[in-house]
Amino acid sequence: MEERERRLGRNEALFREVNERIERVSGALRTGTDTMTILCECGNPDCVEHIEVSLSEYERVRAESTHFFVRPGHAKPDVEEVIEHHDEYDVVRKNGASGEIARELDPRDD
Helix, strand or coil: CHHHHHHHHHHHHHHHHHHHHHHHHHHHCCCCCCEEEEECCCCCCCCCCEEEEEHHHHHHHHCCCCEEEECCCCCCCCCEEEEEECCCCEEEEECHHHHHHHHHCCCCCC
């Protein structure tokens, strides 16, 4: 089970890195909107669902290296817990080995 948790953690960290790049580009191209579209950060490598989120909400969630945005129903209860429900997305907290990977691979924690 721990290897599965680590794999899921790496997959989610990859999606987080993509979203961090989207956020940087969005900031550089600020068009007067306070929202951005990110990718679902679930551990499914085939998931390409989008989430619309405010910039302030993105920053608030991103402040915790173990917190991720996922579409409703995409959480994996054996490796993470849903800590917030919203219409468009859930916020999950990674636990165990996947939480360790999330902390290790956090691009904001250099």
